Amino acid sequence: MNVLLLTVFLSLLLAALFLLFFLHERRTQGICSPEQDALRPFDSETPKTASRR
Secondary structure, three states: OHHHHHHHHHHHHHHHHHHHHHHHHHHHHOOOOHHHHHOHHHHHOOOOOOOOO
């Protein structure tokens, strides 16, 4: 039973560390990322609606 409690504790600790590091990176990096920069050319386009026949 002690092994199960230790496993759950370590899993929660790792999840909390991941969340902490993720939020820290999002704050320091800002909103721009390589994936978002790659989509910048599509910002100026306006979506076209499909015509029904």
